[in-house]
Amino acid sequence: AVVVKRASVPSDLAPGEQWIDVDVTTQTLVAFAFDKPVFATLVSTGKSNHETPRGTFRIREKHIAQTMAGDGANDGVYSIEDVPWIMYFEGGYALHGAFWHSNFGHKQSHGCVNLSPADARAIFDWTEPRLPEGWHGVNATTDHPGTRVVIHD
Secondary structure, eight states: OOHHHHHHHHTTOOTOOOOEEEEETEEEEEEEETTTEEEEEEEEEEESSSSSEEEEEEEOOEEEEEEEEEETTTTTEEEEEEEEHHHHEEEEEEEEOOOSSTTTTTTBSSSSEEEHHHHHHHHHHHHSOOOEEEESSSEEEEOOOOOEEEEOO
């Protein structure tokens, strides 16, 4: 069984602001409405040779689906088409659905935060920036920054 530790609310969080806490040690994600947890799930973060970045980020762009590719130097080149519910937060790192494995709760990825497709969709729909009706992707703006993502050990 996994026990999720209560996350500390970021000190500069605005009243009522939503945010996401990713705990790499427990391989969990908890979505908060200020200090109230509203969603929790197991995730798969980066394997030891592909660490997920730690820090505080904001979702800068979202896409319903796209091809994700990279060069995993230790385990070869990868390219996965139609990766669902992508929420980029730092460079090529994103929260996204992963249909190619079900090993959630264990480190598995090339650095992204993998969620089950159903969980990724729930988080995608909950986070900012909101995707306008009929759109495939959206970028955060200065006036409408994306949801905060805190990733830590």
